[in-house]
Amino acid sequence: MSSVQEVLAVLADAGFEPLPKPLTVVGTEFDFEAAVSGTKTSHDLVLIATDQMPRKRLQRLVAGLARSLDLAASRRPVSLVLIGGVAATDRVELERHARLLPILSAAPSIAEIEQAVSVLLPLKLPNADRPNESNPIDEVMTALGSQDATSDHRALIEAASGGPDAVREALRRYLNEGTGWTDKAGADR
Structure with missing residues (x-):
C-alpha cells in the first residue's frame, strides 16, 4: 500500500x-x-x-x-x-x-x-461507563494516602463535586459537629 x-x-x-x-x-x-x-x-x-x-x-x-x-x-x-x-x-x-x-x-x-x-481526527475519550474502573472517590483517597477514610473524610471529598461553596458548607458542618456548636451558636460568633 x-x-x-x-x-x-x-x-x-x-x-x-x-x-x-x-x-x-x-x-x-x-x-x-x-x-x-x-x-x-x-x-x-x-x-x-x-x-x-x-x-x-x-x-x-x-x-x-x-x-x-x-x-x-x-x-x-x-x-x-x-x-x-x-x-x-x-x-x-x-x-x-x-x-x-x-x-x-x-x-x-x-x-x-x-x-x-x-x-x-475525532478525539478518543475514555468510556465513563466502564464497570471495572474504580470509584473516583476511592482514587482520590488512594492519592491522598487515606485508604481507611472515615465517613467524614468521604463527605468532604464528595462535597467537592458541588464546588467550593459545597466544600465550605460541609467543612463548616463538620467543624460545628466536632466543637458541639449549633448553627445558631456559629452564627452569633
Whole structure:
C-alpha cells in the first residue's frame, strides 16, 4: 500500500470521503494525488500530496484551489497533507492558502500519519461507563494516602463535586459537629 493510500485509509476511518480525481471546483480541475472531504463533524477539504510533485506546481495548485473556493463562496477549511517533508520557504507559501500537515517520512508508519493528521481526527475519550474502573472517590483517597477514610473524610471529598461553596458548607458542618456548636451558636460568633 502506498503512503497516499495509507493516509486515505486513516482519514476514511475517521469518516472522510474520497473525492474524484482530478478534483473539480467551479469548473477548474486540480490534479492532487488525492483529496477527501469531511462528513459529520468535520467539513475540511483535505488535499494529499507527496514530495514527488514539484513544489512550484504544488504552490500554484493550492493557490488556484483557494481562489476557486473563494469564487464558490465555500467556507470549507483546506488542509494539505504533505508526505515527505517541506522546505521552510515552501512552507510559508503553502500555509498562506491551507493548513499544512507535513509528514516528514516518505514512507510513514500509521502512527506517524495519525500524529500528523491528529487535528482532523475525532478525539478518543475514555468510556465513563466502564464497570471495572474504580470509584473516583476511592482514587482520590488512594492519592491522598487515606485508604481507611472515615465517613467524614468521604463527605468532604464528595462535597467537592458541588464546588467550593459545597466544600465550605460541609467543612463548616463538620467543624460545628466536632466543637458541639449549633448553627445558631456559629452564627452569633
